[in-house]
Amino acid sequence: MRRVAVIGVGVTKFGKHDRTSAELFAEAAGEAIRDADVTPSAIQALYYGNVTGGEGEKQLHMGPLAATLLGIPTIPTTRFENACATSHAAFRHAVMEIGAGVSDIVMVGGAERVLNIPTDAATEYFAYCSDASWEQSVGLTFPGVFALIARAHMDKHGTTEEQMAHVAVKNHRHGALNPKAQFQKAITVDMVLNSAYVADPLKLLDCCPFTDGGAALVLAAEEVARKRPRSVWVLGTQAASDTMFMHEKRDLSRVMATERAARAVYRQAGKTPVDVDVVELHDCFTIAEIVATEGLGFFEPGFGGAAAEKGWTGLGGKIPVNPSGGLKAKGHPIGATGAGQIAEITTQLRGEAGPRQVEGARTGLTHTLGGNTATVLVSLFGRG
Amino acid sequence: MRRVAVIGVGVTKFGKHDRTSAELFAEAAGEAIRDADVTPSAIQALYYGNVTGGEGEKQLHMGPLAATLLGIPTIPTTRFENACATSHAAFRHAVMEIGAGVSDIVMVGGAERVLNIPTDAATEYFAYCSDASWEQSVGLTFPGVFALIARAHMDKHGTTEEQMAHVAVKNHRHGALNPKAQFQKAITVDMVLNSAYVADPLKLLDCCPFTDGGAALVLAAEEVARKRPRSVWVLGTQAASDTMFMHEKRDLSRVMATERAARAVYRQAGKTPVDVDVVELHDCFTIAEIVATEGLGFFEPGFGGAAAEKGWTGLGGKIPVNPSGGLKAKGHPIGATGAGQIAEITTQLRGEAGPRQVEGARTGLTHTLGGNTATVLVSLFGRG
Numbered sequence: 004m005r006r007v008a009v010i011g012v013g014v015t016k017f018g019k020h021d022r023t024s025a026e027l028f029a030e031a032a033g034e035a036i037r038d039a040d041v042t043p044s045a046i047q048a049l050y051y052g053n054v055t056g057g058e059g060e061k062q063l064h065m066g067p068l069a070a071t072l073l074g075i076p077t078i079p080t081t082r083f084e085n086a087c088a089t090s091h092a093a094f095r096h097a098v099m100e101i102g103a104g105v106s107d108i109v110m111v112g113g114a115e116r117v118l119n120i121p122t123d124a125a126t127e128y129f130a131y132c133s134d135a136s137w138e139q140s141v142g143l144t145f146p147g148v149f150a151l152i153a154r155a156h157m158d159k160h161g162t163t164e165e166q167m168a169h170v171a172v173k174n175h176r177h178g179a180l181n182p183k184a185q186f187q188k189a190i191t192v193d194m195v196l197n198s199a200y201v202a203d204p205l206k207l208l209d210c211c212p213f214t215d216g217g218a219a220l221v222l223a224a225e226e227v228a229r230k231r232p233r234s235v236w237v238l239g240t241q242a243a244s245d246t247m248f249m250h251e252k253r254d255l256s257r258v259m260a261t262e263r264a265a266r267a268v269y270r271q272a273g274k275t276p277v278d279v280d281v282v283e284l285h286d287c288f289t290i291a292e293i294v295a296t297e298g299l300g301f302f303e304p305g306f307g308g309a310a311a312e313k314g315w316t317g318l319g320g321k322i323p324v325n326p327s328g329g330l331k332a333k334g335h336p337i338g339a340t341g342a343g344q345i346a347e348i349t350t351q352l353r354g355e356a357g358p359r360q361v362e363g364a365r366t367g368l369t370h371t372l373g374g375n376t377a378t379v380l381v382s383l384f385g386r387g
Numbered sequence: 388m389r390r391v392a393v394i395g396v397g398v399t400k401f402g403k404h405d406r407t408s409a410e411l412f413a414e415a416a417g418e419a420i421r422d423a424d425v426t427p428s429a430i431q432a433l434y435y436g437n438v439t440g441g442e443g444e445k446q447l448h449m450g451p452l453a454a455t456l457l458g459i460p461t462i463p464t465t466r467f468e469n470a471c472a473t474s475h476a477a478f479r480h481a482v483m484e485i486g487a488g489v490s491d492i493v494m495v496g497g498a499e500r501v502l503n504i505p506t507d508a509a510t511e512y513f514a515y516c517s518d519a520s521w522e523q524s525v526g527l528t529f530p531g532v533f534a535l536i537a538r539a540h541m542d543k544h545g546t547t548e549e550q551m552a553h554v555a556v557k558n559h560r561h562g563a564l565n566p567k568a569q570f571q572k573a574i575t576v577d578m579v580l581n582s583a584y585v586a587d588p589l590k591l592l593d594c595c596p597f598t599d600g601g602a603a604l605v606l607a608a609e610e611v612a613r614k615r616p617r618s619v620w621v622l623g624t625q626a627a628s629d630t631m632f633m634h635e636k637r638d639l640s641r642v643m644a645t646e647r648a649a650r651a652v653y654r655q656a657g658k659t660p661v662d663v664d665v666v667e668l669h670d671c672f673t674i675a676e677i678v679a680t681e682g683l684g685f686f687e688p689g690f691g692g693a694a695a696e697k698g699w700t701g702l703g704g705k706i707p708v709n710p711s712g713g714l715k716a717k718g719h720p721i722g723a724t725g726a727g728q729i730a731e732i733t734t735q736l737r738g739e740a741g742p743r744q745v746e747g748a749r750t751g752l753t754h755t756l757g758g759n760t761a762t763v764l765v766s767l768f769g770r771g
Contacts, residue, residue, distance in 0.1 A: 004487045004488055004489070023519075023520070054447060055441070055447070057439070057441050057442055057512070057515050058441050058442065060519055061515050061519045061523060062515055062518075062519040063438060063439070063468060063470060063512075063515040063516045063758075064468070064469065064470035064515070064516035064517070064631075064757060064758040064761065064762065066469060066628070066762065067628040067629070067630070067631045067757075067758070067761035067762055068518060068631040068761075070628055070631075071630045071631040071632065071635075071761075076628055076629060076630040076631070076635075076761075077627060077628055077629065077643075077644075077647060078627075078628060079479075079625075079626035079627060079628060080469075080626075080628050080762065081467060081469055081476050081480065081626075082467070082468045082469060083465060083466070083467065083468075084447060084448070084466045084467075084468055085448065085450060085464075085465055085466060086447060086448035092465050096465065096480050096483075096484075099480075099483050099484050099487045099489055100480075100483050100487075102487040102489075103388045103483045103484075103486040103487035104388055105388070105483055105486075128441070128447075130445075131441050131445050131446055131447040131448070132447045132448035133448070134446075134452060135407075135444060135445045135446040136407070139445060241463075242463035242464075242465075243461060243462075243463060244450070244451040244454055244460055244461055244462060244463060244464050245451070245460060245461065246451070246455050246460040247448075247451045247452040247454075247455040247460070248455065251455075251460075259461075260461075263461060373448060373451075374447075374448040374451070377448065377451035377452075377455075377460075378448065378450065378451055378464065
């Protein structure tokens with residue numbers, strides 16, 4: 004398979020917008036096209052991610068809509084939906100298109116608009132990503148899913164609510180350095196611990212927000228990318244799944260799909276966790292970051308909470324996690340999240356992340372989780 | 388890129404079912420796995436198509452759900468949504484995965500369940516595949532879109548309502564030979580002409596039905612497929628788009644995305660329209676079949692109506708179109724339709740289509756159209 008690189012990235016401000024998701028994507032795509040220094044007509048295919056557009060915007064079939072708004076309405080387009088991992092999945096398939104030699108330059112991205120609808124409706128639509136027969140019917144929305152995971156991790160490893168709070172504090176500290184983040188204000192451990200319970204043991208400030216936003220990437224084959232000094236190479240990209248049913252998962256303190264995808268991507272790239280300099284991972288809830296840092300191999304099982312408390316995952320720490328602010332502070336426009344993470348890692352590996360730059364970062368990892376932990380994608384990126 | 392073949396196919400009965408779409412898919416997938424004579428654990432990825440599951444079943448994130456029901460919950464899965472072309476798009480991406488050397492054996496398919504919801508709700512959800520800003524808001528549902536196309540074709544070429552009726556009569560005649568078809572009863576030209584107008588000039592019997600159903604394919608790399616004498620080879624697969632906005636289309640009597648995708652696939656396969664022996668194409672409305680037979684190059688523009696009237700597209704005619712009964716009589720479970728068409732062409736090229744067999748068919752074509760003609764996929768298949 005041919006080598007593939009990211010040659011351009013674009014991200015809207017994350018937060019509340021009064022535009023359609025397709026318009027948000029178009030803004031991000033325009034930025035990515037300028038960043039890549041290509042003409043729009045050079046783009047040969049569009050990989051588009053969106054999750055709840057049917058429910059929230061009465062809009063399916065968004066691929067050609069997005070391409071039409073970009074002024075390139077004749078290219079092949081596909082919409083992807085893999086719950087919150089949607090645009091990371093789109094990215095992996097785009098890498099295969101270039102790898103197979105079908106196209107040389109491809110755009111990948113996604114967008115979501117949910118802040119135009121009531122919070123209870125958004126919560127219901129997000130819950131469609133869990134099983135309709137066994138889980139939605141008993142009211143198991145995502146705070147409940149991750150509360151089960153948190154409780155299992157606390158029971159098995161002694162992880163504390165304070166440790167989880169440290170994840171939120173760290174990601175808000177990072178978000179304050181990111182002008183595109185939804186929340187750019189620091190918070191304290193006490194603020195997290197004193198916020199209202201949403202699903203015990205998770206409190207309001209353990210949870211990422213609902214977010215509008217778009218993100219876009221321009222990918223290119225080696226022949227195109229090697230002429231561009233700011234290219235960031237895809238060293239590996241892998242997906243894995245797990246049973247859709249929470250009641251079939253044997254150990255809720257682990258996310259098996261993360262572990263599977265991580266093993267596969269390290270093998271593909273010839274890397275190990277110690278080679279990774281910077282990480283954007285799926286912190287939809289604080290416990291999700293703790294479990295992911297373990298599943299990705301940065302810490303032994305049960306040590307993720309302590310690592311967060313000790314500051315090992317902050318900027319300047321052993322392994323900086325979510326320098327962008329993560330889903331927690333940067334925001335979580337679900338269809339755009341995976342592409343947004345890749346945009347951040349690209350920016351970091353280029354050394355262009357300004358005050359949130361991880362100094363000397365040469366290898367980066369992105370991790371995106373879908374739904375009730377049934378889908379995970381993990382990718383590795385490098386310079387040169 | 389490596390060569391790819393279809394080595395197994397499965398299709399549920401199309402029509403009304405009292406099961407979820409994921410369960411319908413599982414039935415089709417089980418049939419495809421048995422037909423391919425592989426073990427489920429040999430399948431390395433699942434490409435899953437569904438359009439309105441969020442709206443109609445409160446179920447997104449269907450990839451891992453489908454894999455879980457198949458007993459292979461750990462493999463990478465992706466859900467695709469490209470309006471009515473959904474599972475044909477999934478197929479094209481799966482061919483790229485195998486072509487790129489990422490996997491050797493992949494499952495593709497899709498399912499839809501809509502007959503559990505009221506017809507007006509289904510009509511609304513389907514309309515989400517047209518533009519929410521300019522088209523849904525003025526009540527332009529799909530019968531209206533294709534009525535505009537029909538009127539343009541009638542004005543430009545003199546195509547008649549009788550000619551359109553002949554398409555319906557032919558596809559019902561074919562459907563009567565297909566035990567999996569939703570409608571297995573012959574109809575007459577008079578019945579079509581005397582049925583109620585839905586959107587002038589289209590009448591009830593010019594329209595395909597709402598349908599529940601599932602379809603699945605097992606694809607394999609050359610190394611696997613060449614040991615299997617019933618393998619049907621993918622000679623080419625292409626996608627093209629057109630502007631999402633009806634008001635931007637310059638000539639409503641043509642579907643430009645069909646013409647673009649057809650040119651590309653003939654070039655890829657080194658074939659021309661006269662090489663094609665059997666066709667499954669997207670007859671969501673009778674006029675759609677007439678326009679498609681022109682866009683695919685079987686007849687000159689304006690001659691599709693006369694060709695239908697003369698019987699050239701029937702079994703035993705110059706170029707048999709929709710021997711399965713097509714969307715019109717076999718039915719149109721939108722997320723399953725593209726995979727279902729490929730299953731039919733595979734069956735035809737194997738010589739296993741029984742009373743609806745196109746004798747001596749060696750090259751087949753599938754064509755699937757999405758939404759307001761903004762997405763089209765065309766693929767070519769052959770024996771040996």
